[in-house]
Amino acid sequence: MPILKSYLGGAWVEGGEPAQALLNPATEEVIAHVGSCAADLGAALAHARTRGGPALRALTFAERGKLLRGMCDALQAHRDELLDLAVANGGNTRGDAKFDVDGATFTLSAYADLGQELGERKFLLDGEGISLGRSPRFHGQHIRVPRHGVAVHINAFNFPAWGFAEKAAVALLAGMPVLSKPATSSAMVAHRIMQILVEKAALPEGSLSLLLGGVGDLLEHVGPQDVVAFTGSSDTGSRIRSLPGVIRNSVRVNVEADSLNAAILGPDATPGSETYDFFLKDVLRDITQKAGQKCTAIRRVLVPTSVSDRVRDDLADRLAAVTVGNPASEGVRMGPVATAGQLKDVREGIDLLARDGRLVFGASDLKPLGVEPGKGFFVGPALVELESGADGPSVHSHEVFGPAATVVPYSGQASEAAELVARGRGGLVSSVYSEDAAFTVEVVLAIAPHHGRVFLGSAKIAELSPGPGTVLPLLVHGGPGRAGGGEELGGARGLGFYMQRVALEGARPVVEKIAGIVAS
């Protein structure tokens, strides 16, 4: 039975008691242990700051990009092994596992490309030079430089590979060392990734650390040049933001929390149309993929009242065809949720939603395939429907982080759809399925302030698009309000979080000399 170790201060560190068992969520077998980390976390951060930071800052963006390319290649070389671990420790189907692991390498690759594009420079210019006075001699220029601290990354259980890589890629490219803390329950994938990278000596010493088990007193040691990026629940995000050391040092905190992402069916997208089918496919994928454990998954399905019965029935039919079970078994399309705690929360959450309307699909007698009866953290896909005009207080405020969604009828008016979406008080992504450009434009501009991303679901991209639930490295990920108020990725935009923007002000020749150094 493996005991997973942390990698801190340039060495593997075994955890102590109490140890936590990692399970296969389909069988409840114990497959590894993680001890409580007793290491000096202040020293681990200091090591990253004093060794990793200077080593990364000495490199150009192109060189840092090459490091990311090396990481990507190393993970690719171990892809099958990582997929197996994701299936065993994450309850992922093979498709779910690919979504996570390939998402990781795709993101590393995209940021490796960005590094190459940014080339042989170590800093970034921010905008053009600015004349500051009557005379052109008095001159300004904004630049961005890497922060001299550590990027602390606290990741969610649902994407142990992608969550790790999407945060690490951006920080490392910006020139900041990373200390990554995966969620314990699914830590085997992140741990194996770290082993692979250490074996390959993929990065300069101190550039990358991994903390397993509890976060301990880690966040008491963050300073004014450090940053914290967190993905997970709003509650934990709020706790991190409230920490005295974080507040006192104005530590930058980026929070990606879950949200009540909506998909809006336009009144033009009538049943039978390509757009309608595209919409159904995306909703169905988001309910079942990763057993609905995606922060970007569609939770609220807004459909014109005139077709809401039809949508409900079509979704229910398709959900009935989804085989739930042990993802190691042939033919299983949806696995368990990640933990017993998740299972409890999801079941309670579905009950809560159902009280706003009614449960129209959801097996009470679920018999997961390939599992000993009574074992595993299984919950069948669930569909709730609201009556037209119903308030739906839970539907618009409580996120069930599992395979559940609610059909919410609306009049077909763009303004009403936008008003319903806004009740979610801030989301990561919402989507509009319509070929009516006027409707789409009206909805998009009305819901935009409440989102980090808006997906325009036209049939024209049905074959090309991974759907709204997939985060792409070139587009920002994050959203206001209950989505945490954070922002990640978006190509070069993501680097901003790990860099300090500073205005230079002075005589034009010397300001331009520095700009030249920055740009070259």
Next chain:
Amino acid sequence: MPILKSYLGGAWVEGGEPAQALLNPATEEVIAHVGSCAADLGAALAHARTRGGPALRALTFAERGKLLRGMCDALQAHRDELLDLAVANGGNTRGDAKFDVDGATFTLSAYADLGQELGERKFLLDGEGISLGRSPRFHGQHIRVPRHGVAVHINAFNFPAWGFAEKAAVALLAGMPVLSKPATSSAMVAHRIMQILVEKAALPEGSLSLLLGGVGDLLEHVGPQDVVAFTGSSDTGSRIRSLPGVIRNSVRVNVEADSLNAAILGPDATPGSETYDFFLKDVLRDITQKAGQKCTAIRRVLVPTSVSDRVRDDLADRLAAVTVGNPASEGVRMGPVATAGQLKDVREGIDLLARDGRLVFGASDLKPLGVEPGKGFFVGPALVELESGADGPSVHSHEVFGPAATVVPYSGQASEAAELVARGRGGLVSSVYSEDAAFTVEVVLAIAPHHGRVFLGSAKIAELSPGPGTVLPLLVHGGPGRAGGGEELGGARGLGFYMQRVALEGARPVVEKIAGIVAS
């Protein structure tokens, strides 16, 4: 005796008991009263959100810019009156008052120009269109849209005009209504500004509100689309950031706190050189202007050990020539600090600094000109010096928000200067006075991560520059760590705080259609 009223929900609202007296800090005469605001602040925010927000968002940037131009013109027309109030209620000399009031109109004017430049559009594009897949049909575009909330501005006592205008200009141009809360002690200027703008009907209803007196339960009513921008002490900034409603709703908070801004004299800038004189002039201005009550003022004066005695003596000589007194009296160059509380803090702070080294200038028998003996919140300019190599724990951590600075000798090495500057744990601005480009570049790049702005003090701009202590609308203002971690202004950069960046993802024609609407 005027009782100043708040302007909330489109009407003037008188405050209740207990009322607070506003003083002339030079004479301690009571010159106005402010009552405690008993208004429903949740309703005031809702009025701004539902009336002001839609009205501003219906306008183009050019139209919003015209509103700012109108505000600027209105304040210009009342300039003398505002200057008089700043002298009476702020303890400002006429020069200090101009710095504040003209700073306000200059910033309004700069953002009026930016509005004209951004032209006939209501939203902003953020970067270019992005091809997202193998086919160019799958397309992305980032845009920025105004947030649908209220911009709550909480301002510091030292700049009642500029602080109000620099925040309001940016928010209004972005399309967000403003509720501004000036510091009570110096509120007469902000109150008069509001009167002038209301009389002129300068803005659509609900676009601008003014809350006088305590902040009450205002911040319990902020929601996920609102933002809070605060200027003042780190402690209050931390308190705002910790508020449960702010955290729960992921309310964007921008904090500008004070910092231990440094001025570094390069080893080439020997006594008698133009650069040396420029440096002395800037240090002297920052000690005395606004009686040192500027968040950007130079607090730590880093000079090569070889010239530190000379710098100390030159500064002391010049400080001895500064006439302190009632700013209403002829010949007075420095007024009192703003309040009795400030006076106490400044005196205690100077004692604290002196314990790190020694007080080399600071009158214990100050006789302010034009004031009844014993009256007024006067403290003379103070200069402390550290010994070479001394630790200076208070000098590097405690900001005295008054007319005081400390001479800190260093070896003349750029790396040592940068290390000393970094001990301030994050600053708004630091400055380097040198004609040696290599030295300047080394220092600038080393201190950049710790600052929002770096001022390059070459003699070539001595006649053009307002010095590091002046915030310019085209350059960002703010800094990491103890400076609050915020960022304001910087031309169009400042709009970002008041807008939501959102990624659009879909079929190229419809994404480009929206981009076209945004851009036109």
